[in-house]
Amino acid sequence: MPAPVPTPATYAASIDSVREAMRRIAPHAHRTPVMSCSTISRLANLDLRFKCENFQKVGAFKFRGACNAVFKLNEADARRGVVTHSSGNHAQALALAARLRGIPAHIVMPRNAPSVKREAVEGYGGIVYPCEPTVADREATADRVCRDTGGTLIPPYNHPDVIAGQGTISVELLEQCPELQAIVVPIGGGGMISGVAIAAKAIRPSIRIIAAEPMNADDAARSKSAGSIQPISNATTIADGLRTSLGDLTFPVVRDLVDEVATVSEEEIVRAMRLVFERAKLVIEPSAAVGVAVALSKRSRVLTSLDGPVGVVLCGGNVDLDALPWTKR
Secondary structure: OOOOOOOOOOOOOOHHHHHHHHHHHOOOOOOOOEEOOHHHHHHHOOOEEEEEHHHOHHHEOHHHHHHHHHHHOOHHHHHOOEEEEOOOHHHHHHHHHHHHHOOOEEEEEEOOOOHHHHHHHHHOOOEEEEEOOOHHHHHHHHHHHHHHHOOEEOOOOOOHHHHHHHHHHHHHHHHHOOOOOEEEEEOOOOHHHHHHHHHHHHHOOOOEEEEEEEHHHOHHHHHHHHOOOOOOOOOOOOOHHHOOOOOOOOHHHHHHHOOEEEEEOHHHHHHHHHHHHHHHOOOOOHHHHHHHHHHHHOOOHHHHOOOOOEEEEEOEOOOOHHHOOOOOO
């Protein structure tokens, strides 16, 4: 059975806050296209519709949530700037949103973040603070920067305004493809899938939401099974945007509104990424390939039960072209 319909009082965001976010970010964010590829659909035995967030500003869906959070700040708080910790896409998104509003952005980034993302953050005017690639050090460094600057912390996913902003993805997608039976969403910290699930199930209660996760960073699958947050540390997946664990605001949505968490191997992620490059002619990053890999894996019980169109969120396209996973070194 589909997961229950959300109520506004239950979760960090609601369909009303998502629609407010749509109005707030409309002057700044792209309305991203939906594309298809007959070869990939045939291989998956599904009618797949790709929501191309790789064409969003900064090359990732993260701009939606960051933009909503930045432009919702009151003037006094905005003047002191914003702070975050991120492996890359949220960092870029917050830096750009801050630049558009004319305020400082202080970005804590793990030392192993892809260089293409760090350089993009600096290009958008963000001030980068390197840290060790652990959740504890990211959070400790961000706390220090907040104290030093007086800036407002806008975390990558565990924040009501960020979740509401990400929910605009499914509102757009269901306007573009009203016949969808399900949406496949990559999951890391859970901000994107939380917003997508809250909005989509409010618009259409029967729609199914499938979380796509690397086996090497399977905290969402384990958390949903256990009924409580099961954090992961030092995840080794190539999908760098999905290495984080669920937060206290995102877990309840995953627990209640996500119909299934399906996991895929590193080899499946790389194959899906290459297939999208070669056949759909779309540049996506490994995190975006996870959703495609789940559709191709035929491991999802929900997907195998459907006979209609399925949306897949291609969450970003920020890949280091000098380090493609199938190139020889």
